[in-house]
Amino acid sequence: MAVKNQKVYEEARRPSPPRWSIWLGMLLLFMLLGLMGGILFVGQAPPVDAGGIWQVALGTPVLVWVMAISTRVIIYASYVRVADGWDEARTKDLEQKYKVGRRSLQVWGTSAYTALRRQGVSAEGQVSKLLAGVRAIKSQPFRIGGNVIRHSCIDGDGNADPEQILLQAFEQVLTDLAQVLEGLADDIPLKVLVEGDSQITEATLHRIWRSVWCKSGVRQSTEIISDAGLVAVNQWLDRGVEDNSLLLIVAFQFAPEQPRDTAEVVVGLLLGGCSPVPSLHPIACLHRPEFLRAPDSDVDLSVQQALEWVPINACSIEHVWRSGVDRYHDSLVTMALTSLSGAGAEKKKFHDLDSLLGSAGKAAPWLAISLASESIKLSAGAQFVITGGSDDSLFCHCAVTPASPNSV
16 A cells, blocks of 8 residues: 555654743852852952952853853754654655545446346346345355355356356446447557456366457457456556556356355456546546454554545445455454444445345455445445455455546
């Protein structure tokens, strides 16, 4: 990440100003000592010049005091100047880091294919069902082996060919995104990230993907990237918008190795910076994710930092999506929800995709972001995502907000 609160230098320690009560007391003490010395010298014989004695006896302490206080003031002013310079440099550095930290990606297209999109249900209908709390997860025969396991699947026909079902789901997702890609120029680069979990062999998955991609009709030049999860978004934002390339993400979980309490999903997202064409308008803005790597991390600070990347107040969040959170991170989610619910809890709606659909594995972050973006298309406001990552040690928060006219 570009900015971490723990790595921001503290403000300079300010020196204590001169305490005039002490210095005035020192002046009186010096003058008292000078007075005592003058009395001793005046009383001596032979007689001495009394006026000169008193000038030396009283003038010397005052001169010493003036020199001491002047030195103290100069040292104090020097330290203040150094501290001002440090704080000014710190402010500029912090502004630059926050400028980088508050970069966001535009969501140009989304598609999420889950068990709720059976029988021709539209993307809007799927989101409406999830917003209403409709559950798709249930005990049913698993497509490989036939054992009855609690999960959700994208096709209820247990006798259907798994490869054909996955191919159709990929085709559905790419067809949805192709509506955006068709309006783009051929010279716009397309970075492609594909990740997922399945019992199907890698060779078979590659064959299915190549077949679907060839039929998609995508004309833009493509480059497969090796990044994974929301770390890819983080790194993309760190690099900044170097060109008008777009990031196409396809994530899936299909017939996983451990199917209990899981969801079969295929998700597609098209992300980028500035608008590749003037007529194209973003659905939403995906802001920088904030990661947690340890159970003892400050969850409240992480939530506030994720909101700060927008920036937005917790009171403005309308929907909170939770996805891909295992038991290890469940207590962290509870703390995060408590932090969010403290502000305007009555206005927020919490959606636990793990209990509605099942855990989506590596596709969990993308599923939550896609559904949050689709929710914004239905005139919803700012969304907050709490999700696990493709790396089991990662746990993150991020915000999805409606795209403003200035974002294009």
